[in-house]
Amino acid sequence: MITSKQRAFLRGLANKIDATVQVGKGGINDNMIGLVRDTLEKKELIKIHVLENAFSETRDVCHELAEIINAEEVQVIGSKFVLYKESRENKKIDLNKLIVREDKPKEVKKPAVKPLHKAKANAEKERKKALADKKKKDKFFKEQRYKSYKK
Numbered sequence: 001m002i003t004s005k006q007r008a009f010l011r012g013l014a015n016k017i018d019a020t021v022q023v024g025k026g027g028i029n030d031n032m033i034g035l036v037r038d039t040l041e042k043k044e045l046i047k048i049h050v051l052e053n054a055f056s057e058t059r060d061v062c063h064e065l066a067e068i069i070n071a072e073e074v075q076v077i078g079s080k081f082v083l084y085k086e087s088r089e090n091k092k093i094d095l096n097k098l099i100v101r102e103d104k105p106k107e108v109k110k111p112a113v114k115p116l117h118k119a120k121a122n123a124e125k126e127r128k129k130a131l132a133d134k135k136k137k138d139k140f141f142k143e144q145r146y147k148s149y150k151k
Contacts, residue, residue, distance in 0.1 A: 002072050002084070006095045010045060010074045013093070013100065014082040019049035023061050027054065028068070037069055040085040044093050050079045 002010070021036055039046050048065070050058045062081040066073045071085035084093075092101050 002074075002095060006098070007074055009095070009098045010082070010084050010093075013045055014047055014074060017045065017047050019047045019080055021046065021048045023048060023050045023054050023056075025051070025053045025055060027056060028061065028065055033065070033068055036065065036083070040069065040071060040083065041087050042090055044087045044091070045074075045082065045084050047080055047082050050081070052079070 020039060021032065023032070036046060036048070048062075050056070050061050054061070056064075058079050058081055059076050062073055062076050062083070065071070066083055069083070069085065071083040074082040074084050076082075086093075086095075093099075094101065
């Protein structure tokens with residue numbers, strides 16, 4: 001059983017995902033149960049859409065599927081519902097700490113700065129070099145002036 005805080009946390013996560021399974025007029029069958037189990041094992045959270053031509057109500061389908069799979073009902077809104085089941089091998093959602101664990105840390109790549117063409121890049125290098133040379137010269141002349149005043 002999950003608490004109201006955990007349920008609210010899961011609802012927030014479910015906002016970002018799309019419905020991956022649809023229940024049609026065939027209702028709940030073995031293939032769909034297997035698909036939902038596999039998806040819950042991989043992702044721990046699934047959103048399911050009940051089509052208009054289905055013979056059951058959305059809430060009834062949610063209760064029945066959650067009972068078959070031993071999952072927690074998170075939310076039922078309109079024709080969609082969300083189920084949660086803790087994964088045995090791929091735990092991504094920690095309900096005790098209310099955090100989502102990433103599989104791999106994402107590397108932040110700096111976008112490569114590409115000049116419009118080589119001439120522009122060379123001009124930029126020359127400008128920087130000239131600026132550095134000017135700073136060196138200014139420093140040298142300041143030192144020379146300072147020495148001349150000291151004499």
